[in-house]
Amino acid sequence: MSKDNKRKNKRYYAYAIKKSVPLYIMILPAVVILFCFTYIPMSGIIIAFKEYSPAKGILDSPWVGFKHFIRFFKSYQFGNTLKNTLSISIYSILVGFPLPIVLALLCTQIKQGFFKKFFQVTTYLPHFISTMIMCGMILLFLSPSNGVISHILSFFHMQMPNIIGEPGKFSSIYVWSDVWQNVGWDSIIYLAALSAIDPTYYEAAIMDGASKWQRIKNIDIPLILPTAMILLILRSGSVLSVGFEKVFLLQNQLNMTASEVISTYVYKLGLLNAQYSLSTAINLFNTVINLVVLLSVNQISKKLTDNSLL
Amino acid sequence: MKTKVGNDKMFNFFVYFFAILMIFIIVYPLWFIIIASFSDSTAVANGEIWLLPKKIQFDAYRELFKQSLIWSGYKNTIIYTAAGTLFQLIVNVTAGYAMSRKDFLGKKFWTIYFTIPMFISGGLIPTYLTVKQFGLVDNRLAMVLPFAVSCYNIIVIRTFFKSNIPDSLWEAAQMDGCSTFRYFIQIVLPLSKAILAVIGLWSAVGIWNSWFDAMIYLTREELQPLQLVLRRLLIINESLIKQGSGDLAARLQNLSDKMKYAAILVSTLPIMCLYPFLQKYFNQGVMVGSIKE
Numbered sequence: 001m002s003k004d005n006k007r008k009n010k011r012y013y014a015y016a017i018k019k020s021v022p023l024y025i026m027i028l029p030a031v032v033i034l035f036c037f038t039y040i041p042m043s044g045i046i047i048a049f050k051e052y053s054p055a056k057g058i059l060d061s062p063w064v065g066f067k068h069f070i071r072f073f074k075s076y077q078f079g080n081t082l083k084n085t086l087s088i089s090i091y092s093i094l095v096g097f098p099l100p101i102v103l104a105l106l107c108t109q110i111k112q113g114f115f116k117k118f119f120q121v122t123t124y125l126p127h128f129i130s131t132m133i134m135c136g137m138i139l140l141f142l143s144p145s146n147g148v149i150s151h152i153l154s155f156f157h158m159q160m161p162n163i164i165g166e167p168g169k170f171s172s173i174y175v176w177s178d179v180w181q182n183v184g185w186d187s188i189i190y191l192a193a194l195s196a197i198d199p200t201y202y203e204a205a206i207m208d209g210a211s212k213w214q215r216i217k218n219i220d221i222p223l224i225l226p227t228a229m230i231l232l233i234l235r236s237g238s239v240l241s242v243g244f245e246k247v248f249l250l251q252n253q254l255n256m257t258a259s260e261v262i263s264t265y266v267y268k269l270g271l272l273n274a275q276y277s278l279s280t281a282i283n284l285f286n287t288v289i290n291l292v293v294l295l296s297v298n299q300i301s302k303k304l305t306d307n308s309l310l
Numbered sequence: 311m312k313t314k315v316g317n318d319k320m321f322n323f324f325v326y327f328f329a330i331l332m333i334f335i336i337v338y339p340l341w342f343i344i345i346a347s348f349s350d351s352t353a354v355a356n357g358e359i360w361l362l363p364k365k366i367q368f369d370a371y372r373e374l375f376k377q378s379l380i381w382s383g384y385k386n387t388i389i390y391t392a393a394g395t396l397f398q399l400i401v402n403v404t405a406g407y408a409m410s411r412k413d414f415l416g417k418k419f420w421t422i423y424f425t426i427p428m429f430i431s432g433g434l435i436p437t438y439l440t441v442k443q444f445g446l447v448d449n450r451l452a453m454v455l456p457f458a459v460s461c462y463n464i465i466v467i468r469t470f471f472k473s474n475i476p477d478s479l480w481e482a483a484q485m486d487g488c489s490t491f492r493y494f495i496q497i498v499l500p501l502s503k504a505i506l507a508v509i510g511l512w513s514a515v516g517i518w519n520s521w522f523d524a525m526i527y528l529t530r531e532e533l534q535p536l537q538l539v540l541r542r543l544l545i546i547n548e549s550l551i552k553q554g555s556g557d558l559a560a561r562l563q564n565l566s567d568k569m570k571y572a573a574i575l576v577s578t579l580p581i582m583c584l585y586p587f588l589q590k591y592f593n594q595g596v597m598v599g600s601i602k603e
Contacts, residue, residue, distance in 0.1 A: 017415060023414045
């Protein structure tokens with residue numbers, strides 16, 4: 001009996017394997033590329049614990065333990081980059097998280113028709129502008145001598161300060177230009193959540209004489225809260241990785257004290273100064289913190305609101 | 311009851327007020343770029359341009375198109391975008407399809423295999439060293455091959471296939487002796503035009519706008535894409551016009567400022583032409599991604 005079963009099992013597996021062969025051929029390119037350019041580099045993380053030199057290669061370079069981590073923690077740049085990264089990132093969450101919700105709520109209040117369509121199409125538009133163009137626009141518009149904002153200010157007899165060179169203004173430039181570019185796009189997901197709300201809720205509320213504001217407060221907001229929580233969790237998972245591209249492009253000598261974040265520091269140390277091991281160690285520290293934050297926010301959210309990723 | 315209606319009127323007023331304000335804040339900077347690029351350069355520099363262009367001229371565009379860098383950048387970007395989009399589509403859609411099939415042996419393992427990279431990566435230096443070892447530095451393939459797999463897209467595609475293509479279809483095709491490849495090409499793909507469009511457009515926009523990989527992997531000028539040429543023009547503030555054409559320095563400065571506006575317009579135009587197509591798939595794209603199992 002068991003022999004028979006075994007044979008059946010064997011036959012079943014032979015059949016399943018045969019049927020899976022074409023599927024393996026299809027999945028192969030993705031698997032190979034991912035292995036070569038994602039998994040092999042992951043194993044390269046060990047150079048964070050070694051004194052890597054290109055001449056010796058990864059395997060033959062000597063082990064040095066946590067030397068590079070300790071060096072980073074003790075350096076002046078540790079406190080500075082950590083502070084800059086966190087302040088830009090938290091500022092960005094505080095502003096960039098609620099505003100798309102507000103915009104989505106605003107959008108649902110506009111009557112169906114041409115204006116609504118136009119409103120949506122225009123608010124999504126800036127999302128497709130490249131970071132490079134975006135930063136070029138910021139530099140052009142904020143130019144103290146002939147930017148459009150300085151012209152507006154001079155119209156009111158005011159002097160335009162050199163905002164882009166002021167360390168204190170850097171995070172605001174970063175965050176608000178991001179809002180300009182992405183608030184519309186980020187609201188799409190909330191619009192979808194809002195359109196899924198059962199219309200009978202509104203009908204009942206209108207019957208009871210609820211005003212529009214009351215309907216938003218008591219129906220819309222509670223019902224999109226789960227979506228919002230999930231997005232907040234995802235966002236918190238990158239609390240220590242501020243978008244490299246934009247920070248890097250907006251950096252200059254004058255605002256450097258506020259604009260040097262972990263990722264730009266990793267880039268400069270690693271690729272410009274060839275400090276491979278130190279740079280990798282800092283990057284690893286960054287990844288670990290991000291994972292820890294993601295998992296803990298996920299836990300907290302699970303306990304408090306019953307929403308979680310995993 | 312009456313007061314409530316009054317409240318709603320007030321409320322509606324604020325809704326439309328903020329909506330119009332929002333549209334203005336978004337449209338004006340874009341409009342300003344267009345009019346500034348066509349206006350007289352001294353008028354732009356002196357702040358005389360507000361709502362309409364003044365003394366329409368095309369000198370910024372003429373000067374811009376004289377630059378061989380712009381042309382080579384444009385050519386490279388088109389090559390990378392076309393090849394990259396096609397390659398990404400093939401790799402991700404085939405993988406996504408395999409992952410969507412119920413009878414795929416070892417599905418659990420591969421799901422984990424494609425999930426891990428979404429949270430952990432080797433980081434800049436190990437990735438750079440690996441790409442270098444494969445001989446892809448200063449090679450056009452660096453823009454197409456190494457980062458073609460998008461685990462997120464694979465999961466989106468898998469979800470789409472799972473929820474839109476019924477299993478019974480495959481069973482029926484199998485009965486008729488249809489092979490997996492033939493089924494995939496002749497039945498699955500024609501049924502999946504929506505997802506192909508979404509993923510294709512997303513990849514195209516992503517590659518068109520990207521520059522970081524090009525900056526670290528391509529050092530030779532003739533390989534660099536448009537975005538890196540723009541970096542020299544817009545961010546590093548390098549003047550592309552050769553000095554000594556007899557013009558006054560101030561005029562030259564104004565012209566090169568104006569060229570920036572023109573460059574912004576010229577490089578964003580293709581994306582804006584795609585926009586009507588993109589728009590059709592906005593909601594779909596975001597929604598497909600947000601559906602969990």
